[in-house]
Amino acid sequence: MNESSRDINIRKKIDAYLKGKLREDEVDALWEEIFKNPRYLEYLQTEVTVQSIVNDKRDSSSDKNSSGNNNSAAGPNILRDRRKWYTLAAAVILFTTFIYLFPKVSGDSVRGMAIKKIAITEIESPDVKRSAKQNIKDSDSLLNLGFDAAVSGDMGRAIKIFTNITEKYKNTTHSAEAYLNLGILFYNQENFDKAARSFNKAAELFKQNDALTEKAWFYLGNTYIMQNKYNSARKALKKTVKFKGKHQNVASALLEEMNDAN
Amino acid sequence: MVSAVLEDDQPRMNKILRDLLPVVVSFLKGHMGASKEDAEDCAQQTILLTIDTIKSGKIRDPERIYYYVMTTSKNNYLKLVDSNKEYHFDQLPKDAFRNPKQIEKIIEKERKVILQECMEELNDSYREFIEYWFENPNSSTARVAKHFGITLNNAWTRKHRVLNMLNECYKKKNEI
Numbered sequence: 001m002n003e004s005s006r007d008i009n010i011r012k013k014i015d016a017y018l019k020g021k022l023r024e025d026e027v028d029a030l031w032e033e034i035f036k037n038p039r040y041l042e043y044l045q046t047e048v049t050v051q052s053i054v055n056d057k058r059d060s061s062s063d064k065n066s067s068g069n070n071n072s073a074a075g076p077n078i079l080r081d082r083r084k085w086y087t088l089a090a091a092v093i094l095f096t097t098f099i100y101l102f103p104k105v106s107g108d109s110v111r112g113m114a115i116k117k118i119a120i121t122e123i124e125s126p127d128v129k130r131s132a133k134q135n136i137k138d139s140d141s142l143l144n145l146g147f148d149a150a151v152s153g154d155m156g157r158a159i160k161i162f163t164n165i166t167e168k169y170k171n172t173t174h175s176a177e178a179y180l181n182l183g184i185l186f187y188n189q190e191n192f193d194k195a196a197r198s199f200n201k202a203a204e205l206f207k208q209n210d211a212l213t214e215k216a217w218f219y220l221g222n223t224y225i226m227q228n229k230y231n232s233a234r235k236a237l238k239k240t241v242k243f244k245g246k247h248q249n250v251a252s253a254l255l256e257e258m259n260d261a262n
Numbered sequence: 263m264v265s266a267v268l269e270d271d272q273p274r275m276n277k278i279l280r281d282l283l284p285v286v287v288s289f290l291k292g293h294m295g296a297s298k299e300d301a302e303d304c305a306q307q308t309i310l311l312t313i314d315t316i317k318s319g320k321i322r323d324p325e326r327i328y329y330y331v332m333t334t335s336k337n338n339y340l341k342l343v344d345s346n347k348e349y350h351f352d353q354l355p356k357d358a359f360r361n362p363k364q365i366e367k368i369i370e371k372e373r374k375v376i377l378q379e380c381m382e383e384l385n386d387s388y389r390e391f392i393e394y395w396f397e398n399p400n401s402s403t404a405r406v407a408k409h410f411g412i413t414l415n416n417a418w419t420r421k422h423r424v425l426n427m428l429n430e431c432y433k434k435k436n437e438i
Contacts, residue, residue, distance in 0.1 A: 011422055018365065019399050028332070031289055035328035038281040041288055046429050048292075048365055049374050053381060054396035121294070121340070144344075151340055249400065 010037075014044050018051065020249035024119045110257050114225040118184045123150050123158075124177040124212065142168075143177060150185065159185055166201075176205035180216055187223060196223045203239075214243035218251055230258055264324035267316040279309060286335050291367040294339050298367075304342060308335040373432060380431035384424065392424045 013030045016022050022030065034040045125147040146161035158181070165178035183198035199220035206213040218240040224233035233254075240251040263282075266274040283305055290301035312331050315321060321330065381389060395406055407417035 008418065008422070012418065015421075027293070031293060032329050032332055035282070035285055035289070035332050038285045041285050042429060043425065044292075045288070045368055045370070045373065046377065046425055046432065049369050049377050050381070050392065050425070050428065051396045051399070052366060052369055053374065053378050054393055057393070058397055121336075148344065151344070252400075 010040055011043060014040070014047055018047060020246070021253055023113070023115055023250075025116055110225055110230070110254065113254055113257050114222045115187075115219075117188050118219065120150055120184075122184055122215070123147050123181045140174070143174060143181075146178070146181060150181070155185055155189070171205065173206070173209070176202050176212070176216075179205065180212065180219075183216070183219055183223070187219060187226075190226075192223050192227045196220060196227065199223055210243050211245055214240055214245040214247055217243075218247035221251060221254065225254070234258060263312075263327050264316050264321055267313055282331070283309060286331065288368045289332065290335055290339050292365040294336065295364040295367070296339055300339065300342055304335055304338040307338050311338075372436075376432050376435045377428055379435065380428050383431065384427065388420075388424045388427070391420055392428075395421055 010030070010033055013022065013026070013033075017027060017030055034044065123146075125143055142161055142165050146158045146165070149155075149158035149161060162178040162182045162185070166175045166182070169175045169178075179198045179202035183195045183202060186192070186195035186198060199216050203213055203216035203220060206216060217236045221233045221236035221240055224230070224236060237251040237255050240247050241255070263275075263278050265271075266278055286305035286308055287298075287301045290296040290304055291298065294301075296304065308331060311334055312327075315330075316327075321327060381392070384392070391410060394409065398406070403414055403417050407414045410417065410420075412420070
């Protein structure tokens, strides 16, 4: 690959990175390129900054528009809203028909897009604030120990510790975090049956933390893809998208890919 | 980098480290969610450790030295986060490592002000193009190309051209 096409390739990857369309391993590979060629950092900084300038501009103009709209008559807005709802309903019907008519997926391209390994940094550790003068609970310490074991590469010990938490602290947030962590470790060991059970349990137990619930559904979706269970994967990824969180873009891209692969 | 350190080529080493340090800091801030101070501390530690490792002849594959720097900086930061848990929990972002907006931590205020001026100086068609691109981050490049009636390749070329213009403009204004 010559310098210029390599350059274009890296810039396209930077674009995909900022749109959240790269897998974890691709993000690492991109950063390695930036380490090798620090001039790409300049490009990344310009791109992120321009995005932020455009967002600021859009936000300030939408503020102005919304205050302007408050003064206008209600009638046309209702009509516009109705039209919007009809369009949305039509889109939903079309989408549902599409899914119903084409339920089978040719999996290679979809599996190619699914996560290969989940970064260890995604392991959950306790959320304790010293400033709040909370006592660190046993379950916090255990989660920390599990995190340490996973970060230092002792996966067997990490699995034992997280399993211990799920048994000792049933139906608590700590047990949900432990299930999520177990799911990540099993996923990386390609033990997808156990990963699916763990992510399912985590998604079921997280009740008040949207970011973690979204994460559990997202990884569950990926696990189902690796198991070729595409209908279940679709359900899990649709739930992910609903949270409009960190994994929304990748989940949408996976859903699109599943439709395209029909 | 490995040969510069082993040959004790000071000017070359200084240039490499001057270029590398901001990359490590940006990586830790933008990718790992580190604060500015933590990122700067860890980046310095990483560079020192890397130089020591190279000098002691422990680098087996000089080709992957940048991968080594990246991984070492990541590990240094994880260790710091782990040790902070006991003493400085209040300083840890709740959603460290998973905040989609954390890449914005690499934005520098001064750069933003200058780039804003540079964007205003772009001609209308370039400004319209780049604003459309960033206003529709979820649109495919094909959709952007269709909107402007150009080919896919031309859409990429135009985006890179505009960003290069903005970069050059930033550099000029920053020098003044």
